[in-house]
Amino acid sequence: MPELPDLQVFSRNLDKKLAGKTLEKVTVPNDKKLNVSVKSLQSTLQGQKLQKVHRVGKELHLDFKDGDVLGLHLMLRGQLHLFENKNDHKHTVIALLFDDGTGLAMTDGFGQATPTLNPEDREAIDALSPKMTAAFLTEQLQSTKAAVKNVLLDQNIIRGIGNAYADEILWDAGISPFSAANKIPEASIKALAKSIKEVLHNAEKHILKEHPDIISGEIRDFMDIHNPHKTHSPKGAAIQHKTVGGRKTYYTEEQELYK
DNA sequence: AGCATCCTAGGCG
DNA sequence: CGCCTATGATGCT
Numbered sequence: 167m168p169e170l171p172d173l174q175v176f177s178r179n180l181d182k183k184l185a186g187k188t189l190e191k192v193t194v195p196n197d198k199k200l201n202v203s204v205k206s207l208q209s210t211l212q213g214q215k216l217q218k219v220h221r222v223g224k225e226l227h228l229d230f231k232d233g234d235v236l237g238l239h240l241m242l243r244g245q246l247h248l249f250e251n252k253n254d255h256k257h258t259v260i261a262l263l264f265d266d267g268t269g270l271a272m273t274d275g276f277g278q279a280t281p282t283l284n285p286e287d288r289e290a291i292d293a294l295s296p297k298m299t300a301a302f303l304t305e306q307l308q309s310t311k312a313a314v315k316n317v318l319l320d321q322n323i324i325r326g327i328g329n330a331y332a333d334e335i336l337w338d339a340g341i342s343p344f345s346a347a348n349k350i351p352e353a354s355i356k357a358l359a360k361s362i363k364e365v366l367h368n369a370e371k372h373i374l375k376e377h378p379d380i381i382s383g384e385i386r387d388f389m390d391i392h393n394p395h396k397t398h399s400p401k402g403a404a405i406q407h408k409t410v411g412g413r414k415t416y417y418t419e420e421q422e423l424y425k
Numbered sequence: 426a427g428c429a430t431c432c433t434a435g436g437c438g
Numbered sequence: 439c440g441c442c443t444a445t446g447a448t449g450c451t
Contacts, residue, residue: 169445224446242445243433257433275433278446312426321447329445384445394443412428413445 168240168384169328170293171369173221176246176381178374180226180270181219183248183381187264188215189230196259199280207283210234216264223292223325225285228262236262237285238272244279245382247271293326293362300352300359307347307355314350315343315415318362327362333392333416335365337399342423343415349424392416 168176189211194204202210214230221227228236240246244259249269253261260281261271272279291297306323307314317323318332327335336343339361341354350358373385386393390400393416398404403418 239446241447242431276431277433278431280447316426319446410427414443 168382169331170221170224170326171331171366171373172380172384173224173226173240174294174370175373175377177219177221177226179379179381180246184216184228184264184268184270185218186215187266187268188213189262190265191263192260193258193263194260194281196257196274196277198277199259200282202283207281210283211236221326222285223288223290223321224328225282227285235284237280237282239280239282240272241274241276241278241280243276244272244274247273247382288322288325290322290325293324293366298324298359298362300356303355303359304352307350309348311346311348313343313410314341314345314347314358317347324362326366329413329415330386330389330392331365331369334369334389335361337391337416337418337421338365340421342421343417345422345424351424354422354424391418 192208192211194200194207197204200207211230211234214232214234216228217231218229219226224239226238247255249271251267253269253271255271255273257273257275259272259274259279261269263269272281307317310317315332315336318327318335319329333343339354339358341350341358372388377385391405396405399418399420401420403420405416405418407414407416
């Protein structure tokens with residue numbers, strides 16, 4: 167499943183491909199997760215010009231000319247596909263057809279991928295926002311004794327970090343994912359702030375270089391720690407894993423456990 | 426805070 | 439060829 171760096175590349179490519187086109191028809195074969203009726207979605211968006219595609223947290227935002235926004239969240243298994251004129255992708259949740267015959271479909275066998283008309287602005291800041299500073303992290307981490315990894319994953323605090331990148335970031339910062347958030351010293355919080363930016367930016371750069379045109383899937387092969395094909399970290403420690411709450415955490419002894 | 430829920434498909438044995 | 443797992447968010451206990 168795609169995480170922030172993948173989505174960043176997708177949004178870029180979709181913007182290149184679709185911005186400036188007028189939405190002719192939107193269909194929602196699976197409207198279980200849609201926050202408005204299909205009719206109201208259609209009457210709001212059809213006929214509007216798509217101005218911009220960009221990423222907000224783990225969601226893609228399609229900004230239309232009159233200020234309406236279509237949010238697309240891929241959740242666990244959602245995928246995006248471009249099509250010409252007719253969409254035949256299986257498990258289509260929503261399909262957008264533009265005036266030149268180009269189409270975009272979001273599919274999901276699980277049916278969990280979520281389209282949202284005019285998603286509410288959330289207070290949580292984006293992981294790549296300039297507001298994501300060591301000072302911000304200090305404030306957030308001090309207020310809870312929860313495991314630091316859970317804080318990174320909490321979309322109500324920071325938007326955009328998922329399970330795989332949380333492990334990469336924490337290894338890079340030298341902090342054990344099981345550390346109590348309020349026990350992490352200032353110097354390590356600074357390292358963490360730096361690692362969040364660096365790990366996400368480097369991943370995006372890598373994906374863009376190796377897969378410049380992708381709009382779907384996830385690229386994971388280059389990950390150093392959260393990677394089932396690797397046994398040792400770049401610095402040589404054995405990678406360990408532990409399943410917490412149904413999802414796997416990868417870590418090494420190179421990471422300090424604060425408790 | 427922590428676990429069950431959604432219930433597919435691709436990868437690996 | 440069948441089993442296993444992977445990722446997110448919500449809502450319950």
